[in-house]
Amino acid sequence: MSINAIVWGENVHEQKNATVQEIYPDGMHNTIAAALNADPAIEAATATLQEPEHGLSEERLAAADVLLWWGHAAHGDVDDEIVERVARRVWEGMGLIVLHSGHFSKIFKRLMGTPCALKWREAGERERVWVVNPRHPIAEGLGENFVIEYEEMYGEAFSVPEPLETVFISWFAGGEVFRSGLTWRRGAGNIFYFRPGHETYPTYHDATVHKVLRNAVKWAYNPQSTYNAIHDAPNVPVEKALEPIVERGPKLHRAGEAGYR
Numbered sequence: 001m002s003i004n005a006i007v008w009g010e011n012v013h014e015q016k017n018a019t020v021q022e023i024y025p026d027g028m029h030n031t032i033a034a035a036l037n038a039d040p041a042i043e044a045a046t047a048t049l050q051e052p053e054h055g056l057s058e059e060r061l062a063a064a065d066v067l068l069w070w071g072h073a074a075h076g077d078v079d080d081e082i083v084e085r086v087a088r089r090v091w092e093g094m095g096l097i098v099l100h101s102g103h104f105s106k107i108f109k110r111l112m113g114t115p116c117a118l119k120w121r122e123a124g125e126r127e128r129v130w131v132v133n134p135r136h137p138i139a140e141g142l143g144e145n146f147v148i149e150y151e152e153m154y155g156e157a158f159s160v161p162e163p164l165e166t167v168f169i170s171w172f173a174g175g176e177v178f179r180s181g182l183t184w185r186r187g188a189g190n191i192f193y194f195r196p197g198h199e200t201y202p203t204y205h206d207a208t209v210h211k212v213l214r215n216a217v218k219w220a221y222n223p224q225s226t227y228n229a230i231h232d233a234p235n236v237p238v239e240k241a242l243e244p245i246v247e248r249g250p251k252l253h254r255a256g257e258a259g260y261r
Contacts, residue, residue, distance in 0.1 A: 002043035003042050004045075005042055005066045005217050006060065006061075007032045010048070010049050011050060013072065019200050020199045032099075054078060054082050068217070072100075072102075072199065084110075086107050092230060093225075093226055095217070096189060100152075100197030103116045112184070116158075118156070118158045120155070121155075121176075122153075125151060125173040126151075127147070127170050127196065128147050129181075129196070130145045130169045131144055132166055133165060139215070140215050142211065153176055154178045163179070164182075165183040181193070194213070194216060237255055
């Protein structure tokens with residue numbers, strides 16, 4: 001069975017900016033999906049902001065194993081209901097890969113619970129990405145570093161929670177460094193943030209970036225069944241306690257009554 005991935009693209013700059021149109025005539029989302037589909041273990045489709053429900057209906061998300069997210073100019077246009085829908089699926093076990101300026105997306109900030117802010121500079125700088133966790137599955141097949149000749153600078157401090165793992169650290173020609181490959185787990189879902197990918201540079205045509213993205217999809221994939229019980233908060237009756245107990249004192253809820261949320 002292939003890993004079912006959805007590449008979500010904002011698809012705004014591709015429609016308005018001539019430079020982006022020239023580099024990504026089919027849109028960044030389609031370029032990324034094509035790179036993923038080069039691996040027979042992955043079946044990638046796309047979704048965009050402009051589609052009904054942003055292309056992320058309940059049915060599509062239920063069938064998705066991994067969601068990749070790229071956004072920049074229109075974070076605020078993403079419907080809050082869709083954000084909560086995606087968050088629920090991550091908690092249930094769907095993988096999430098957040099790309100570049102998606103650090104300010106509603107879904108990433110929702111799952112991180114922090115501002116997710118950073119320094120930045122758009123100057124076409126050389127980025128050297130150091131593999132600091134060479135045994136990590138996302139780094140499989142990479143050397144000790146790789147270079148992206150033209151990129152936007154992101155610099156520390158990056159106001160995200162302490163990651164589960166740091167896979168990559170980037171150095172930029174202007175001197176800044178940045179934790180550019182980080183992982184977390186939220187509920188049953190694996191999350192990976194990958195920094196490269198500014199839209200006015202051809203980053204998503206780079207073969208090494210393709211390898212990272214394919215590795216990341218395989219890492220984020222959770223082969224276990226959907227963890228629906230993560231949402232449950234049952235009121236356990238006294239008679240079903242694991243050890244015999246006697247009910248004592250006053251209580252707020254009647255037997256079997258749901259709690260407040």
